[in-house]
Amino acid sequence: xxxxxxxxxxxxxxxxxxxxxxxxxxxxxxxxxxxxxxxxxxxxxxxxxxxxxxxxxxxxxxxxxxxxxxxxxxxxxxxxxxxxxxxxxxxxxxxxxxxxxxxxxxxxxxxxxxxxxxxxxxxxxxxxxxxxxxxxxxxxxxxxxxxxxxxxxxxxxxxxxxxxxxxxxxxxxxxxxxxxxxxxxxxxxxxxxxxxxxxxxxxxxxxxxxxxxxxxxxxxxxxxxxxxxxxxxxxxxxxxxxxxxxxxxxxxxxxxxxxxxxxxxxxxxxxxxxxxxxxxxxxxxxxxxxxxxxxxxxxxxxxxxxxxxxxxxxxxxxxxxxxxxxxxxxxxxxxxxxxxxxxxxxxxxxxxxxxxxxxxxxxxxxxxxxxxxxxxxxxxxxxxxxxxxxxxxxxxxxxxxxxxxxxxxxxxxxxxxxxxxxxxxxxxxxxxxxxxxxxxxxxxxxxxxx
Amino acid sequence: xxxxxxxxxxxxxxxxxxxxxxxxxxxxxxxxxxxxxxxxxxxxxxxxxxxxxxxxxxxxxxxxxxxxxxxxxxxxxxxxxxxxxxxxxxxxxxxxxxxxxxxxxxxxxxxxxxxxxxxxxxxxxxxxxxxxxxxxxxxxxxxxxxxxxxxxxxxxxxxxxxxxxxxxxxxxxxxxxxxxxxxxxxxxxxxxxxxxxxxxxxxxxxxxxxxxxxxxxxxxxxxxxxxxxxxxxxxxxxxxxxxxxxxxxxxxxxxxxxxxxxxxxxxxxxxxxxx
Numbered sequence: 001x002x003x004x005x006x007x008x009x010x011x012x013x014x015x016x017x018x019x020x021x022x023x024x025x026x027x028x029x030x031x032x033x034x035x036x037x038x039x040x041x042x043x044x045x046x047x048x049x050x051x052x053x054x055x056x057x058x059x060x061x062x063x064x065x066x067x068x069x070x071x072x073x074x075x076x077x078x079x080x081x082x083x084x085x086x087x088x089x090x091x092x093x094x095x096x097x098x099x100x101x102x103x104x105x106x107x108x109x110x111x112x113x114x115x116x117x118x119x120x121x122x123x124x125x126x127x128x129x130x131x132x133x134x135x136x137x138x139x140x141x142x143x144x145x146x147x148x149x150x151x152x153x154x155x156x157x158x159x160x161x162x163x164x165x166x167x168x169x170x171x172x173x174x175x176x177x178x179x180x181x182x183x184x185x186x187x188x189x190x191x192x193x194x195x196x197x198x199x200x201x202x203x204x205x206x207x208x209x210x211x212x213x214x215x216x217x218x219x220x221x222x223x224x225x226x227x228x229x230x231x232x233x234x235x236x237x238x239x240x241x242x243x244x245x246x247x248x249x250x251x252x253x254x255x256x257x258x259x260x261x262x263x264x265x266x267x268x269x270x271x272x273x274x275x276x277x278x279x280x281x282x283x284x285x286x287x288x289x290x291x292x293x294x295x296x297x298x299x300x301x302x303x304x305x306x307x308x309x310x311x312x313x314x315x316x317x318x319x320x321x322x323x324x325x326x327x328x329x330x331x332x333x334x335x336x337x338x339x340x341x342x343x344x345x346x347x348x349x350x351x352x353x354x355x356x357x358x359x360x361x362x363x364x365x366x367x368x369x370x371x372x373x374x375x376x377x378x379x380x381x382x383x384x385x386x387x388x389x390x391x392x393x394x395x396x397x398x399x400x401x402x403x404x405x406x407x408x409x410x411x412x413x414x415x416x417x418x419x420x421x422x423x424x425x426x427x428x429x430x431x432x433x434x435x436x437x438x439x440x441x442x443x444x445x446x447x448x449x450x
Numbered sequence: 451x452x453x454x455x456x457x458x459x460x461x462x463x464x465x466x467x468x469x470x471x472x473x474x475x476x477x478x479x480x481x482x483x484x485x486x487x488x489x490x491x492x493x494x495x496x497x498x499x500x501x502x503x504x505x506x507x508x509x510x511x512x513x514x515x516x517x518x519x520x521x522x523x524x525x526x527x528x529x530x531x532x533x534x535x536x537x538x539x540x541x542x543x544x545x546x547x548x549x550x551x552x553x554x555x556x557x558x559x560x561x562x563x564x565x566x567x568x569x570x571x572x573x574x575x576x577x578x579x580x581x582x583x584x585x586x587x588x589x590x591x592x593x594x595x596x597x598x599x600x601x602x603x604x605x606x607x608x609x610x611x612x613x614x615x616x617x618x619x620x621x622x623x624x625x626x627x628x629x630x631x632x633x634x635x636x637x638x639x640x641x642x643x644x645x646x647x648x649x650x651x652x653x654x655x656x657x658x659x660x661x662x663x664x665x666x667x668x669x670x671x672x673x674x675x676x677x678x679x680x681x682x683x684x685x686x687x688x689x690x691x692x693x694x695x696x697x698x699x700x701x702x703x704x705x706x707x708x709x710x711x712x713x714x715x716x717x718x719x720x721x722x723x724x725x
Binding site for chain 2: 006067079080082085087088091092093123124126200246253254255256266273274374375380381382383384386393395397399401402403404407408410412416417419420449450
């Protein structure tokens with residue numbers, strides 16, 4: 001392997017360009033028959049590439065379909081077009097900086113990667129008990145808002161792919177409400193980097209609770225509007241019913257989780273089976289249906305929006321009842337200096353904090369410098385932490401060697417796993433149903449390729 | 451990238467020798483206490499209290515402080531020697547359902563058709579409320595089959611395979627880590643298999659857990675672990691003609707230095723590391 005390290009990976013391949021490159025001629029045996037058959041079948045066999053740049057493949061997903069008339073006889077996925085090496089990059093940054101990277105994986109559900117990663121780091125550190133309750137409530141609040149936003153996109157793009165552009169505009173319009181809340185709280189509409197190991201980057205700003213309270217009725221109304229557009233529309237039912245069927249056995253064998261698994265009637269939800277962030281204290285239902293088809297998955301996503309709104313309501317009530325408090329662990333060796341304030345050039349360390357470290361306390365300056373440049377050390381070991389993302393079980397496998405950087409960070413992204421079911425759902429169906437089946441899986445390529 | 455230490459070979463894997471395990475029992479593993487807060491099931495709670503860490507797996511020996519050598523450092527930190535160890539063999543009782551799972555598995559593997567528990571399972575590690583079985587590659591499928599099928603075990607779903615590269619753990623450089631989920635019993639375990647870099651082969655688990663198809667392709671792609679018997683072990687994320695396996699520790703991250711306000715910021719893998 002060391003030999004390979006020194007080699008120039010981008011140099012032209014010497015072997016194939018060498019002058020003594022040999023060619024082989026295959027003759028004899030049944031090769032003639034094989035060649036003839038291949039030539040004969042070549043006329044009939046049609047392989048269609050759908051994507052990687054096709055609007056209904058949810059990003060850069062390449063579907064390789066072998067078709068016979070309108071029937072798909074074989075379907076395979078080509079992925080990797082959006083691979084950005086996030087996991088590798090995380091090994092070269094501190095534990096805190098890892099959040100900035102992993103939030104960019106599944107870009108429609110950034111909070112879930114952030115929370116899964118931070119819960120994992122907290123368990124490695126052994127501080128999971130010390131994270132303030134307020135931080136956990138805000139995490140739940142943000143994740144559930146994010147779940148609604150992600151489901152709205154799933155429904156909106158799913159509708160758009162069928163030609164229902166009204167569904168698309170309604171979905172995106174309602175998601176905008178959620179993005180505004182995110183912007184007010186974290187400063188960014190996506191890729192927030194808001195959750196940190198040990199807590200949060202900062203508390204929610206004044207006025208945010210009222211903003212969320214106002215948004216809940218309008219979101220409920222928006223989801224209801226989507227329901228009235230989709231649930232009983234004859235065309236939607238014709239396109240979605242009994243399409244992309246995958247049984248419970250198929251789901252378990254292929255590792256499928258989330259709405260696709262719940263559409264087979266199995267009420268599996270990590271929020272209930274292994275609660276984190278205090279989910280066991282919230283009142284909500286796991287939505288299941290029995291049809292195991294694209295239509296039921298759509299209905300599950302719509303119903304889950306209401307359940308998430310219920311949790312958002314409970315979380316805001318709790319935040320109001322508890323009043324202000326810390327959102328970061330007390331251990332100053334872990335808590336990243338987060339005395340943030342709006343300055344002339346945007347959000348940054350507050351002037352008070354800079355005044356203290358630069359003018360008053362040498363120890364505070366050393367501490368700030370050490371924590372920011374070196375980071376904190378995490379005891380060696382490994383953890384596996386799962387959360388229920390909108391698309392299913394999102395889990396992080398973190399390995400620490402006792403250093404200031406992750407030794408290995410692996411994300412089990414639900415989109416990646418669920419996409420494996422594409423072949424099982426599409427083969428034997430119509431070409432037009434491929435679009436519906438893939439939309440019912442709701443893959444996000446940022447998460448698939450990482 | 452840290453340099454390969456001269457004495458890496460002198461710290462062999464301590465598995466299988468009971469006396470070594472007991473000697474190492476004095477080693478204090480930081481971060482073990484209270485690490486279980488997120489695991490709410492009572493069984494797991496007791497598991498952490500009961501299971502005693504009594505061994506460690508040395509993965510590396512590092513010198514110096516900042517990953518720099520020959521810098522003329524006179525602070526004394528350059529002479530630091532530290533061994534890096536992962537949590538090792540745990541003594542019984544493991545606590546909670548961990549004992550039950552290991553007992554049932556032991557009974558099956560020691561049965562007439564099984565390979566024997568000690569032959570198949572190198573180590574049982576309980577750390578941070580999680581159970582890890584280190585399984586020898588020859589018997590991986592023989593362990594996975596009952597884990598999935600036995601009604602008391604019933605880990606019916608695989609959450610995927612991930613790889614870890616320990617370049618200085620001689621003879622066990624590449625680890626293939628599988629996480630199994632039992633929806634029936636609401637349990638999770640980790641099955642870890644170590645293979646040498648010189649012979650990175652282990653049997654594919656696709657016949658037992660079809661979902662591992664893409665995961666094993668990804669682990670092959672990123673680490674170069676060959677899963678024998680996989681239906682189509684092709685690269686999945688990197689292009690088909692890509693040289694090397696990017697997640698290995700000896701594969702460079704790449705990047706270029708960036709000038710910012712007159713100062714040169716080196717590429718991420720050339721920055722100071724606090725190893």
